[in-house]
Amino acid sequence: MSEKVRILLSEEEVNAKIDQVANQISKDYEGKEIHLLCVLKGGVFFMCELAKRITVPVSMDFMALSSYGNGTESSGNIKVKKELDESIEGKEVLIVEDIVDSGRTLSYLVEELGKRNPTSIRLCTLLDKPERRVVDIHADYTCFEIPDEFVVGYGLDYAQRYRNLPYIGVVEIEE
Ligand code: PRP
DSSP states (O other): OEEEEEEEEOHHHHHHHHHHHHHHHHHHTTTSOEEEEEEETTHHHHHHHHHHHOOSOEEEEEEEEEEOSSSSSOOSOEEEEEOOSSOOTTOEEEEEEEEESSSHHHHHHHHHHHTTOOSEEEEEEEEEOGGGOOSOOOOSEEEEEOOSOOEEBTTBOBTTBSTTOSSEEEEEEEO
């Protein structure tokens, strides 16, 4: 058996879309400062690319979560593995994710972070798989809606590999 990665969204397409979304975010937050929150590990690549293109001041923090499920799907049972370093009180928080799948992670985060008195919380995701949603949540900024396929690259992994691909691909197993 061997694996092949088929390109779903090229590096050029992804970068052009991040330009657009970063432009929109810069307009929407004009005169304000954005506190970007990255959900490790998948969100790192997207957050860096986004942050480089945003023209209003930004600060950044990182959080790691774990969900105990069957391995392929997140369960509702989410725990914080790495806490934020700084308080979010009074900040304009923008959560940055690589993908919204069932929606459980974002839904948990919005509820949890909402208790900490930020001025606002919005969500920005590189990819959205609306077909897989089990919780009613949608991002304020979405780069791409994609079909229910196993995607890698731009932070997304398959058994921890492929995160560093500069494009979004689909893993295909060949017999
Ligand atoms: C992925 C992704 C989101 C979450 C989305 O993280 O980065 O955080 O799953 O799934 P959901 O909408 O069904 O909750 P993962 O647990 O794979 O960790 P990783 O980012 O470290 O790869």
